[in-house]
Amino acid sequence: MTTLIFMSNSETTTVHVDLGQRSYDIAIVSGALASIAEQIGPWGERLGGWPTTGRKAAIVTDVNVQPHAEAVQHSLASDGWNTELIVIASGEQSKSLGVMSDLYDRMVAMQADRRTLVVAVGGGVVGDAAGFLAATYARGVPFVQVPTTLLADVDSSVGGKTGINHPQAKNLIGSFHQPLGVFIDTDALGTLPDREYRSGLAEVVKYGVILDAEFFAYLENNIDGLNDRDPEVLRYAIARSCRLKADVVEQDEYETTGLRAVLNYGHTFAHAYEALAGYGELLHGEAVAIGMVDASRLAERRGLVESSITQRQIDLLNAVGLPTTRPDTAAWSADDIIGRMKLDKKTLGGQLRFILPTQLGHVELFNDVPEDDVRAVL
Numbered sequence: 001m002t003t004l005i006f007m008s009n010s011e012t013t014t015v016h017v018d019l020g021q022r023s024y025d026i027a028i029v030s031g032a033l034a035s036i037a038e039q040i041g042p043w044g045e046r047l048g049g050w051p052t053t054g055r056k057a058a059i060v061t062d063v064n065v066q067p068h069a070e071a072v073q074h075s076l077a078s079d080g081w082n083t084e085l086i087v088i089a090s091g092e093q094s095k096s097l098g099v100m101s102d103l104y105d106r107m108v109a110m111q112a113d114r115r116t117l118v119v120a121v122g123g124g125v126v127g128d129a130a131g132f133l134a135a136t137y138a139r140g141v142p143f144v145q146v147p148t149t150l151l152a153d154v155d156s157s158v159g160g161k162t163g164i165n166h167p168q169a170k171n172l173i174g175s176f177h178q179p180l181g182v183f184i185d186t187d188a189l190g191t192l193p194d195r196e197y198r199s200g201l202a203e204v205v206k207y208g209v210i211l212d213a214e215f216f217a218y219l220e221n222n223i224d225g226l227n228d229r230d231p232e233v234l235r236y237a238i239a240r241s242c243r244l245k246a247d248v249v250e251q252d253e254y255e256t257t258g259l260r261a262v263l264n265y266g267h268t269f270a271h272a273y274e275a276l277a278g279y280g281e282l283l284h285g286e287a288v289a290i291g292m293v294d295a296s297r298l299a300e301r302r303g304l305v306e307s308s309i310t311q312r313q314i315d316l317l318n319a320v321g322l323p324t325t326r327p328d329t330a331a332w333s334a335d336d337i338i339g340r341m342k343l344d345k346k347t348l349g350g351q352l353r354f355i356l357p358t359q360l361g362h363v364e365l366f367n368d369v370p371e372d373d374v375r376a377v378l
C-alpha cells in the first residue's frame with residue numbers, strides 16, 4: 001500500500017546513541033508524525049525484524065496528547081499494525097502502581113506478547129510509565145518514545161530511565177530500558193502550554209552551561225527562534241541537547257561512575273525549591289532556572305567563575321521567560337532550604353554535593369562546599 005507523506009520541513013536530524021547492543025537513533029523532524037511507521041520499520045531490525053503478520057502496538061498517551069497519539073496510531077494502522085490506544089490521566093499521579101496495574105490489564109486484554117511494541121506518546125510522565133510497562137511486561141518488550149514536551153524531547157526520553165513513584169518517594173520504582181528509537185516531531189510542541197514549553201528550555205540552557213559554551217552562545221543568538229518555537233531552531237537545539245546528554249549516558253549508562261551527576265547542575269537547589277513550593281506550584285524547569293543561577297553564584301563565591309558567567313545565564317533565562325530568583329511569595333529560610341537539600345536522595349550521608357561551573361561549558365562535582373557559603377548565597 002502507498003502512503004502519502006506530508007512533511008512541512010522534510011529534513012530529519014538524527015542523533016545516534018551508542019550503547020553497544022542497545023544502541024538506537026533519535027530522529028528529529030518537523031510536521032512528520034504521520035510518517036512515523038516508516039521510521040519504526042527499520043528500528044525493528046535490532047530484534048531481527050518485526051513479525052510479518054500480526055504486528056501489535058500498544059500506544060500509551062495521556063488525555064492532553066491524545067490527538068498526537070491518534071496521528072501515530074493512524075500511521076501505524078495504515079502500515080499494517082494492530083493498534084490499541086491506551087489513554088491515561090495527565091499528571092504526575094499517573095506514575096503510580098494503580099495506573100501500572102491498569103496498563104498490565106490492557107496489555108493482557110489485547111493479548112500482548114513479547115514482540116508487542118509499546119509506543120509512548122506524551123511528556124515525561126507517559127514516557128516513564130509506558131517505559132516501565134515495556135521494561136517489565138513479559139520481562140521486557142520493544143519500546144519507542146514519541147516525546148511531546150520539550151522536557152521529554154531533551155531529557156526524559158534520553159538515557160533509558162523508566163519508572164513510577166512510590167507515595168513516599170518520586171521515581172523510586174523503576175528500571176533501565178533503552179528504547180528501539182525516539183521519534184521527535186517539533187510540531188507536537190505547537191499545542192504545549194507556554195509555561196511547560198519554557199520550563200523545558202531550562203534544561204536546554206543547562207546543557208550549554210555544563211557541556212558546551214558554543215551551544216550556549218547559539219541559544220543567546222536565537223532567542224526569537226526559541227520564543228517563537230521556530231522549527232529549525234528547535235530541531236537544532238533539541239538535537240544538540242540530545243547529543244550532549246547522550247555523550248554522558250554513553251559513558252555512564254547505569255549511573256555508576258558518577259559522570260551522570262553533571263546533568264544535575266542547578267538541581268540540588270531546584271529539588272529543594274520544588275519540594276518547599278509544593279509540587280506543581282513551581283514547574284521543574286522554573287526551579288532549575290533559579291537553581292542554576294544560585295549554583296553559579298555559589299561558584300563565584302568559591303572563586304571558580306567570574307560574575308559575568310552568572311549574568312549571561314540570568315540574561316538568557318530571562319530572555320526565554322524563565323524566573324531566576326525565588327518567588328516573592330516564598331518565605332523560605334536558609335535553614336528550610338538547606339534542610340530540604342539534606343533530604344535529597346542524591347545527598348550522601350548528609351554531605352551537600354553541588355555541581356558547579358568552573359567556566360562556561362564545564363562543571364565539576366564539589367563535595368566540600370561549606371554550608372556557610374550556601375547560606376551566604378541564599
Ligand SMILES: NC(=O)c1ccc[n+]([C@@H]2O[C@H](COP(=O)([O-])OP(=O)(O)OC[C@H]3O[C@@H](n4cnc5c(N)ncnc54)[C@H](O)[C@@H]3O)[C@@H](O)[C@H]2O)c1
Nearest residue numbers: 064090123124125126148149151152155156161188191192
Ligand atoms: N526518565 C528520565 O530520565 C527523566 C528525566 C527527567 C524527567 N523525568 C520525568 O518526567 C516527568 C515530567 O515530564 P514533563 O515535564 O514532560 O511532564 P508531563 O508529562 O506531565 O507533561 C506536562 C503536561 O503537558 C501535557 N502535554 C504533554 N505534551 C503536550 C502537548 N504536545 N500538547 C499539550 N499538552 C501536552 C501533559 O498532559 C501534562 O499535563 C516527571 O515525572 C519526571 O520524573 C524523567
Ligand SMILES: [Zn+2]
Nearest residue numbers: 203267284288
Ligand atoms: Zn531536570
